[in-house]
Structure formats: structure tokens, C-alpha cells
Amino acid sequence: MNSRRKGSTCAIEVQGLHKAFGPLSVLRRLSLRVEWGECLVLLGPNGSGKTTLLKVLATLARPDAGQVQVAGYDQRQYPAHVRAAVGMLGHHSLLYDELTPEENLRFYGRLYSVAGLEQRIAEVLKRVGMAERRRQRVRTMSHGMQRRVALARAILHDPPVLLLDEPESGLDQEALSLLKGILKGTVEHGGSVLMSTHNLEQGLALGDRIAILAGGRIAYLESARTLDAAAVQGAFRRHTGASL
């Protein structure tokens, strides 16, 4: 992993982030810090701003105010460095239907200037269990298979920071355990993961810390080691008025 800035003290640092869409403020002076070697799980009801936060971190949306640093790079000053350091898996697969997984990854790999690209493509497709289907067009694949290829695309350039928006959606048990392996591998190698989810069980299993996003800011943040499902559900109800 060479995309992080030398001397960067944490993977993600957000201070006073504000983002509005017209009159609707989605994020309100949000502050958050994710350490290297940590997986932070973000919980929140629909519309709480989880996707917006991930998009701002990935440079897909501009913050209205506040400071955002990813892998030691300021999001506004060094957007290309931030993009090189981030692997994002969102709601969409970002794949081209008429291309095969291999061709999709070759396309993205060239944009990211991935060294030893063909070898890396073979490696990541094997990691997500799609090596056998590397030459099948994406449009002929099931949703779950497309999600696996999308995951391969997100990790293709070996990013030190993974931003995952409900990554478990559409994955079967086998794919879920592959995902867990990839996330654990990233964290063990000193990288960081920020993932949003509605699946409390997965969140507790994968996260080092659990955060609840409510009212446009981090309303709750605790170490996952000290928590059980009932405690998180209680906190979720208290802060959002909804249940998980």
C-alpha cells in the first residue's frame, strides 16, 4: 500500500463537515476520525447521510464546509491522491454490462495505473471467487456475482482506505465470508475500513468501533468490544427514534 501520505497519523479525519442539498442539510458539522488498522462501522436510518458522507470522503461530492482528510491528503487540495488511496463499493456496481469482469477490471486498472495489471486482475478475481467467470459478460451475471466483481474493482489498486456502503447487500454466505476475509486482511495490513450497514450482526462482527449517524452528525461512538446487539439497538433507538 503506497497511496497513503508519509507521516499521516490517521486514515480519515473529518472536522466540522457540512453538506446540504438545497435547503436540506444532510451533514451538520460532523467530526470523525478513523485510525489506521481500524474498521469503523456506520449505522443510521435511511436518509441519515451515510452515503453522502462516504461520497464526500471519496471526492464524489463537495463539502459545503469543514475539513476532510483521507490517507493524509486534504480532499480539496489533493483530490487525485485521495482517489488513488480509496477503494469504494457503493450501491451501484460501477461495471459495464457489455464487458466481462476481466475487461472491466482492465479498464479500471489502467485508469489507476496498476502495476502488473494482468496478474493483479487474476489475483482479485480469485479472491472474490470469480476467476472461473472472468470472461462472461457482466450483464449475464446475477446481482450477487456482479457485487463480487464490484468488490474486486474496489480492491484492484490495493487501496489503503476502503469505503463500503452496505457491502453485504446481495451477497450470499460464501461471498460474505470472502468479504469478511478481505476486510480483515485490509485492517491487518494497516489499512482502514469505513463501512455503512443496516446489518447489526455483521457490523458487530466486522467493526472495531460502532458509530451511529443521526441528525447529520455522529451521535454515538463506542468500541465494538464492549458492546452487544442489545446495547447497540438501545442506543440506536435513543438517538434515532427508530429500530435497527
Add this chain to the structure above:
Amino acid sequence: MTNFWRAVLTILWKDILLEVRAKETITPVLVFAFLVVIIFNFAFEPTPLLVVTVAPGILWVAFTFAGVLGLSRSFAVEKDKGSLDGLMLAPVGREAIYFGKLLGSFLFMLVVELLMLPPFLVLFNVPLFEPEFLITAMVATLGFAAVGTVFSAMSVNTRAREIMLPVLFFPIVLPVIIGAVAASGPILEEGSWSDIAGWLQFMVAFDAIFLVVSSLTFQFVLEE
């Protein structure tokens, strides 16, 4: 090769591959352009005197409307699975995305124009495979694609993009269409380079200005 050109060619390669695989755009665009030419052929009695007067207009009406159809698909394919976000997530300058998409649209339109020339030649019997006309078509098409790529990106997020694209785009690109029609007239009358030099210079200047302006404004269009 620099990272910029590698990214431009990668985007171009992807667009060509997608079109070769799906043929989603070229077939309907060719059918449409061919129908336009056929309708005009029946609307006018193509006498030799009339043909040189109306043929440039007919030809560029066909090219222009076919081009708009192609441009409207240029960014629509990027929206289907959110792959526009994939492009925006890549650590390449927005200018590289602009020039990659521009080259794709430019080549697509050139192919459509080249495929339209033989039927036009048969129906109207005018000298189209002349270097003067081919250069005019290339220069005009480059200007068309340079402006159209930005407006295609701008309209892709609007609800009625098929309507919004021509409404926004035609007023800006009108000078280059007028230049193309005006330069094609003398060529069909078997004129020389000197007859079209003024219009060619005008279109080259238009291309240069809009290539610079469009590449600079593209990042704002893409991000907002």
C-alpha cells in the same frame, strides 16, 4: 506515454468496445440518418441545379440530428450502472475523461458520416469523396463533438435529457453547422480550397476555442 494520454486512450478503448459489442447506438442512428436523406430526396426533385443548392443543407441536417442522437447516448451509458461515478473515482484529471469521451463521440460521428456518404452519393450524385469535403466534415465534426460532449454530460442528470440536449446544445453549436453548410456548397460546385478557406479557418478557430473552454468547464459540469 503520459498518464493523461493513457487515461484518454483507455476511455476511448472502452467506448469503442462497448459500441462494437452492443451496437446500441450506431444502428438506430444510421437508420435515422438514412431516412432523413430519403425523405429529402422525395421532397425535392433532385435536378443538377437544385442539388448543389440544397444538398449541403440536407447532408448536414442528417449529420447533425444523427450526431445529437449519438451524443445523447455518450453519457447515458455511463449512468446505467453508476459507472460515471467509477470514472470520477479514478485518480485521473477530469480533462482526461473529457478528451476520452470527446474522441469516442468524434470517431462515432465520423464513422456514421462515412457510412452515409455512399447512399447520399447515389441519391444526389454529388462529389463527396473530395479531400476538401472530407477535411470540412472532420473539422466541423470535431467542433460538434467538442461542444456536444460537455452538453451530453450536463443533460445526463436531467429528467428529459433527450429534449434538454438539443435545446441547450444547438444554439452554441450553430456557428459550426452554418460554417459546415456554407463550406460544403462550393465543394459540391467543384470549387477549390480558396473558396472554402474562410469558412475552414472560422471552424478551426471555433474548434480551438471550444476545446479549451469545454475542457476547462467539464469538471464543474461533472461534479455538480
